[in-house]
Amino acid sequence: MPPTAVASPPPVIATPSTSRASASSPAGAPPSPRRIIRMPRASAALAAVILLVSLVQFRGSVLLGDGPFDVRELVRSLFTVDQPVLLPIVLVAVLVGGGLAERVLGARRLLVAFMGGGLATSVAGLLIGAVESAVLPGLPLNSEVFTGAPPIAALLVVAMTASGFVGALWRRRVRWASAVIALTLFLYSASASDLYTLLALPVGLALGLLLGGRPVTLRVHRSSHHETRVLLAALTAVTAVGPVVATLWGSGAGLLSVYGWLSYDPLTVVDGQVCVVGSELLACSPAGWSTGPLQANAGWIAALPLAVLLVASWGILRGRRGALGIAIAVNLLVFAGMMYVFAVTEPDTLAALAVTRDADAASAVWQILVGVAVGALVPLAVAVTLFVFRRAARIGSAPGARSLFLGTVGLAGVGTFVTSLVGTMAFSHHFSPEPGAGAVLRATVLRLVPPSLLPSESIAFVPVTGWAQALWYLPSAVFWAVCVVASVRFVLSPGSAAHAGDRARARAVLERGGGGALSFMTTWTGNAYWFAPGVDAAIAYRVRGRIAVTLGGAFGRDRTDPGVARAFVDFCGERGWTPVFYSVDDAESATLDELGWRRTQVAEEARLDPATWTPAGKKRQDVRTATHRAAREGVRAEWTRWSELSFRDRAQIREISEAWVADKTIPEMEFTLGGVEQMTDPAVRLMIARDAQHRVVAVTSWIPVYAASLVQGYALDVMRRRHDAMNGVMEFVIGAVVERLRGEGCAVLSLSGSPLAFHRDEVDAESDAVERFLRQLSVLLEPAYGFRSLANFKKKFQPEFAPMWMVYPDPAQLPAVGLALMRCYAPGLTVARAARLAAGLRASAREKAAAAG
Template identity: 60%
Template sequence: MVAVMDTVQAATEVTPAPQPKRRAARWDIPGLVRRRTGTLGVTLAILVVSSITIATQSTFEAGLFDLRDMLLALVRVDDPLVLAVTVLLTLVTCGLAEGLLGTRRMLAAFVGGGLVVCAIGEGIGLFEDNVIPEVSLNVTPDTGAPPIAALLCVAIAASCFASPLWRRRIRIGGVVLAVTMFLYAASASDLYTLIALPVGMAAGLVLGGTRAVGIPRSSLREKRVLLAALTAITAIGPVVATLWGSGAGVLSVYSWLSYDPLNVADGVVCAIGSTNAPCPPSASVYAELQPASGWIAALPQLVLLIAAWGVLRGRRGALHLAVGVNVLTFAAMSILLLLSETDTLEQLATVRAAYDVADVWQTVVGMVVGAALPLMVAVLLVRFRAAAQIRSIPGVRRIFVRTVVVAALGSLALALVGILMTSAEFRPWPNVTTVLATLPLRLVPPSLLPPEALVFVPMTGAAQAAWYLPPLLFWLSVVVAAVRFVVRSGAAETAPDRERARALLAAGSGDTLGHMTLWEGNVYWFAADAEAAIAYRVRGGFAVTLGGAFGPDRDDASVGAEFAAFCEEQGWTPVFYSVDDAERERLAPLGWSSLQVAEEAFLDPRSWTPAGKKRQDVRTATNRAAREGLTSRWARWSELSFFDRGQIRDISEAWVSDKTIPEMGFTLGSTDQLDDPEVRLLVARDGSGRITAFTSWIPIHRDGTIAGYALDVMRRRDDAMPGVMEFLIGQAVERLREDGMTVMSLSGSPLARHSTGDDADRSALDRGLDVISALLEPAYGFRSLANFKKKFQPDFAPLWMIYPDATQIPAIAIALVRCYIPGLTLRSAAEMAASLRRPREAAGR
């Protein structure tokens, strides 16, 4: 056993033929310079022009549509720190783009696209100044397009030549960056950056890139990346508005929320717009009472950032936390909008003239948009919540809620006692009724309080402590509670049961789906009087199992009956799904119906060879791989480099984007399971070292040991060598034989069967499954997959669904679809059905 496991854990190179010994890797500096001459030229131009500008401290205003000035603007910055950042961005952006576009096209995108951006920006500036001068959406663009606009134009153009994964990431990242800066900061540079998006897209198409302008379908992992980015932007945006905002952006109103509504006017503490504590009408000098109080309002944004990290890691609780904070932000902005009065806004605009505030109507519009934005984000998070599948432990949720409630009660108590003890130091003096009525406001960050709601203000240091300290302590407690909640939510609700199930599987046996029972989303039932367990998911009142029982006592016939009794006690209908012949026989005493739902292909690595006429494709693929220098390597996810992992995700995302239905789970694996230390990867590399295809393999447990491996994920690049999968599977057989394995599964092919009988003898349900299989074929190719496996001349074994009542088949089918596609709604199901019909109709024509 130890020897076998040591062999299994070793990751070695497997090659179809002896390869020449490679020299140690070294940096090819001259070659790199030759391949990136355009990048180095652009970087040098920025360094020279910007250094002269900084050294001479010259100011710059582009001449209207002056070509020389417009060109200089593309390579000119006037701040040393900005220059350092710009040089780094240029090396990365142009360097990567030059690899995709080539030198000439990259330079064309930078220079040509930048000039077009500059011209459009100056045209918009003329329009704003002469047609809508009263509408201020940004600082007037009169300095020419900055380097960042040209770089974004290059990046978007390069996305037209990138893979689906990076095409989506580049475009969404560019849109988020440009829109965020334009809405929150709204400097002249930000308008140019926004214009660079369509210009870059047009440049990419003109230069010969793909015309796929839509957002391709993404995997669950990539959806989490996008949702996390969206959540993070809503957290960072207000900070951008505060630190870098020009005051002219639509969402510049968020910068106002960093101001303390309490002022010191001619030595008197007051609140502009307050009825009970107004500022002196003749005051000439205004100052914030506590300028640092605005940082308290940053704490809810920090909670959002923590939630974004949790969403990225797949935590459902973190997603709910992000939804909650966004809903609270929507409510706060709505209340602020309803309570704000025009004359108060006008007076605030006068006092805060340093922010170049535009007309009052723009502030009102900003409040409306500022309230709608978090609501929209919350709706999107709820809509795509299925991407975050890891549920938190109930105890962790209770601790989080308890911490927030205790912190709220403690802060309110502190505020109540503090204000009552120092009541004489407030203006005007508040009675107990007034203090109690306004007590909930003490949990709101001070800078978010509408002036109209302030009925008394603190005058002395002690009174100010009672005013500012409670919200600070409350939100600090929420931040700490959020960190604990998100981190501890990494343990799924079934984590203790999963470890118990893992131990049973390792000590006993399971079917070829046994290792899939350890995936996220499964719930476990454990036999009371036997060492056996069953993994299942409850959907629509049906408890759908993932394979049969596993563990040392999986052959005990009473296990299935006990599970069925358990389900009946819970009010569920048990459905044993994808069970093998042995499990079907053990369940026979139940007297239930059975339906073949898949067939599994087995090979014996000890005896299988590529010899024989019917296995010619395997031999051809192996020979071609040897000629083309294709190699294969066994490894685990942790042993792969960062770049190798990126290539694998790239291949997988390209595969998902081509599908007309969402990525499926349950008995179908994805890249989410590749980081399991028990999963082995077999990757194929071409002569340049690029990964062109990969397969993943999950262990098959027999009597307390790993007896073999089952094929799980199998994906390749579009330009991979024909027959690369035949080559990889042939290599897998050889390796498993060397490791002493006795079984190898090419996994089950859903809705596919190896026909051996008369079609007339088949039931209506069997023929119905054939119809469903034909419907799904254009999307997932289950039949094509089954035919591919026949090339290896395997032994086929049926997989069954055992169910109690045939009249429930339609409801069971819906439950199964919900197992395979979590979060499927009625609308998305209708859209999916329509997308599946279109390929068939097209084929019919």
């Protein structure tokens, strides 16, 4: 009997347009309306109570009790919003955030967290506030605490409690977001209620543990490149938004409330005379009857540097190295400016401290000193953090774009300086007192600083006419506006990324002429490109040290031309590089034979023929079993693209990927190993598995294989699943892909190569030093990445295995080649980090061996 006679039900494949209606029920019945419309009743009840109590409060009534330590007053504070403008925001937060938490915790635990956690936070806040007032009056921490915790603090308790009941990715995100909100409010706003938002974090963690959530550990979970960029972008955004919070809502009592000076212009008008608040030289008359700012909107100029930081934070999120550099530079400038303020104001402040005998006045002086010092250290700490984790932003900038940005900013700076200097000299009589040349020069140096940030002690003359005011305010406004525009163009323009034009050209070459199964990986970021002169072919490569490592062989219509490889070797030789052709198949390796170089196997590609492959046969029993089980449990496969997925689906895929990365003991690898970022390409197809509850439980991504301007098949890239997905879900998904590609008439289905994994298990005596080194590296990485386990998994499908080769000129360069390969897979890897990594991997392998024994 032929193999095809063994029957097996085909995998159930749902298209994006039909899967949503049927995936929620194992039997294919329409989902229950109650499941679709699941009202968060407890959250809605909390929102209603908050609305009612707040409205009563606005009318001037007191609902319960009067004493600050009365329990009824503490309960009332949990449901009271004091400011009408904040009431809609709090209600939305309760309905949305509380509703999501209710789905995780349930109504009863939600109410326990809100009420019980809120009361615990209130009691802790009152006690700490009393100690703070008695012991630490000189530290600017927050306004005096005299009421209970507000609703926002109780919501943070709920969020932190719920974080103990979700997966690793959302647990980390919820906790980071809650910490960012609490710390931003406490440091920058520092109102009485902001102490409660800070205390809500540990209270929520403890309550989550008591209610049965996951225990809190001090272990730092490894993040993917994307998640690291999210955290760095959030940190940068906080340094941009925090000063605005301090300016608009700050109490003036926080550690970073010094940034609330942003909107206060030291120039004011008293009885028609321009003077400087806090200055001895240009002091305002205390007997004046008419006073007001010289320019009421001058404070908004100080928001322009913060806008640059916001643009940089968005660029960091997109992986742009130039954006990270801008964020570091701006934070260092803020640090330098704050140190200047500290140096200018410190003598007078210390003098005031020496002569004052009043305890309250001394406390105020100490708060100024501490606030300025801490305000200077924060941007320095942010700059250092961004520098330490700079490798998370891997997309460089095109030299032309970088030069244009630096030239634009430099020209704007020089133009501002010259215009201010010449203009002030020409209109010196429009200032009071009329400045000399030295005073003008010293003041012009500060013209790039927003005027509201100038210390009063540094101002030697003031503008008294309209022309003088224009020379005082406009230069910094124009300069920073130019910086904002230049940053947007530099950071957010796709064409300003390094090799952006080359990448588009290389992709066109690939789509016209095709290449090997891995050739689409050449379109990923991080590669440089060489285009063969006179023929339609290109090679993607990465230079690490003096080694140029190619990603596969040549691609394009003329990729088999023997002269292409020779020309690339000459190109590398002219630059002092040693070329290494990595992960080339037999056909590509044959075109390199005339070089006379050595070659060694580095992987094996698993290939299936969609037209003839079938799950029949004893050795493919696992595939059939998985297909049957998926049908019983209501698991469906869906062939789709990233752009066709909902926001919820994308979040679930990121969660699955982040959980996978968090379990690794080494950084997320790249080069020939893709991730979620590579899934977003419109040409990449996804086959996802959904369970009966419509959750995404597994995802695979498939990169196209081109030939003669057509897609002739797909190659497997990413393959990840939830830890609680059904056994065999990956076998089911790949079987579904085979059925799909057979229906589309594709001729190629590649399960790709397993890096550093080999079909042969023994090392023969003729293996050279390179192969022995790679096999040792494979054994070392196996506990972390499971390359051999992956290769064994692919054997379940009984594919054809084809060797993939590394072609190199000189075995004597083995150490440099090995380090270059590791740095291609793990960018930024140094020898010292590699040694620590190897030690950690060996320890992990011993632990797993001991556990297995």
